[in-house]
Amino acid sequence: DAGVIQSPRHEVTEMGQEVTLRCKPISGHNSLFWYRQTMMRGLELLIYFNNNVPIDDSGMPEDRFSAKMPNASFSTLKIQPSEPRDSAVYFCASRLRRVGHGYTFGSGTRLTVV
């Protein structure tokens, strides 16, 4: 099992540009989560999906952020337009929605907006 795969690992972009982060969850997992990690705010849940359906997007900071999960094996987090304060590490995690199964995190995408 390759685990949760995120791409790219690092992204540097200019303010105002569109950024798309990608995630491939573990095969068979039916919940997917996007988290943002910063020194100031720690790990913040942005949005999560159950069976490809968005359940709670209350953590999405602004309309500039959007997330999709078109199928069980792929999700994207898009920021348009990006701003310097969006600089952070973005993690994707997946899980099987059953007792005894915890989250598995990807290695993250480090986003720098200059």
Added chain:
Amino acid sequence: GENVEQHPSTLSVQEGDSAVIKCTYSDSASNYFPWYKQELGKGPQLIIDIRSNVGEKKDQRIAVTLNKTAKHFSLHITETQPEDSAVYFCAASRGRSNTGKLIFGQGTTLQVKP
């Protein structure tokens, strides 16, 4: 809203000593409490978890205790080793079959000195 407080923010111990990290939660409906270890440049990794019907759980050198009345839970690491140095996060969630979203504490940076 849901909140998880974690203390201390940093912890330094000598190799071989014990380390204890404490968390409190606000949502009395929380019923699942995992602990994650995050090494530099990696995503958080689940190391142990406990459910609300259990007071204590051990796995080799790590143990977690839960006091539902006081709404706090703790991570205990015995015989610490340099490779235990990392950032540790507690988390809490509610919901049947642990389907709720995880709310994370702010993290504890543990340094184990050889």
